[in-house]
Amino acid sequence: xxxxxxxxxxxxxxxxxxxxxxxxxxxxxxxxxxxxxxxxxxxxxxxxxxxxxxxxxxxxxxxxxxxxxxxxxxxxxxxxxxxxxxxxxxxxxxxxxxxxxxxx
Numbered sequence: 163x164x165x166x167x168x169x170x171x172x173x174x175x176x177x178x179x180x181x182x183x184x185x186x187x188x189x190x191x192x193x194x195x196x197x198x199x200x201x202x203x204x205x206x207x208x209x210x211x212x213x214x215x216x217x218x219x220x221x222x223x224x225x226x227x228x229x230x231x232x233x234x235x236x237x238x239x240x241x242x243x244x245x246x247x248x249x250x251x252x253x254x255x256x257x258x259x260x261x262x263x264x265x266x
Contacts, residue, residue, distance in 0.1 A: 181220060181222075181223075184219075184220060185220055185223050185225070185226060188216070188220075189225065189226070192213070192216070192217060192226065192229050193229060195213055196213065196229045196232055196233050199213070199233065199236060200232060200233070200236050205240050207237075207240065207241060207244065210233060210236070210237050210240070211244070213233060214230065214233055214234070214237070214248050217229055217230040217233065218230065218248070218251055218252060218255065221252055221255070221256055222256050227252075230248075230252065234248050234249055
């Protein structure tokens with residue numbers, strides 16, 4: 163194997179480990195915050211945007227994605243345009259295949 167590819171593969175592995183550590187560390191906070199916002203019908207867009215930005219970075223994880231979708235649905239009833247932007251942001255970052263399918 164080419165040494166450059168080996169370094170790239172090792173780097174990807176390290177990034178995946180760091181991502182999992184972040185998920186393990188922040189998932190209780192994310193879950194609590196999403197539930198608080200939804201349960202209390204909080205409409206503070208800055209608070210919601212901040213949380214969605216943090217979730218988006220880790221949304222390749224199924225559990226994080228569930229929280230992201232819940233919060234996007236909540237945001238939809240507050241600011242539809244922003245909700246669509248976050249949905250498209252997810253698609254651009256983690257689901258580019260769905261964007262390609264829509265262009266056909």
